[in-house]
Amino acid sequence: MHTLLFLLAATTAAAAASTKTLYATHYNGTVYTLSLNLDDKNPDHALSISSGKDTCGEMPSWLTVDRSTGVLYCSDESGNLTVPGSLTALSTASQGTVEEIAKVEDVGAGVNSAFYGGESGAAYLAVAH
Ligand SMILES: *[C@@H]1O[C@H](CO)[C@@H](O)[C@H](O)[C@H]1NC(C)=O
Numbered sequence: 001m002h003t004l005l006f007l008l009a010a011t012t013a014a015a016a017a018s019t020k021t022l023y024a025t026h027y028n029g030t031v032y033t034l035s036l037n038l039d040d041k042n043p044d045h046a047l048s049i050s051s052g053k054d055t056c057g058e059m060p061s062w063l064t065v066d067r068s069t070g071v072l073y074c075s076d077e078s079g080n081l082t083v084p085g086s087l088t089a090l091s092t093a094s095q096g097t098v099e100e101i102a103k104v105e106d107v108g109a110g111v112n113s114a115f116y117g118g119e120s121g122a123a124y125l126a127v128a129h
């Protein structure tokens, strides 16, 4: 089985300026929160796993962040043309972990996603599959 590791960087307001929080999906069903210390020049210590949460279906593949709310939208690549996959909304409000807000069925084999706007301020999320 091949693995996919997708990293999404975000600056955490409460953390020190030299520490960044990263979010990564793993095809084994885990969404990781990582801590990157930019001041630590030792690659064995600079990046560490803060937590791992089993969420986003069987194959978490992609994270898209809504910067205004800090919510991550996680695509689950399981499923196919006939079997649905899922889309999970994750809160990043808690330090060092993600919390599941909502989970819905969506197209199978969902991968990267992007926001786009509609009429009257409506907002949508397009999911490639
Ligand atoms: C997912 O893979 C990571 C890295 O190999 C491992 O540490 C973790 O325990 C795995 N999680 C599950 C739920 O299998």
Ligand SMILES: *[C@@H]1O[C@H](CO)[C@@H](O)[C@H](O)[C@H]1NC(C)=O
Residues within 6 Å of the ligand: 079, 080, 081, 082, 083
């Ligand atoms: C979709 O996945 C199901 C379950 O693995 C499988 O039985 C089915 O043949 C797949 N359909 C397509 C179109 O690949």
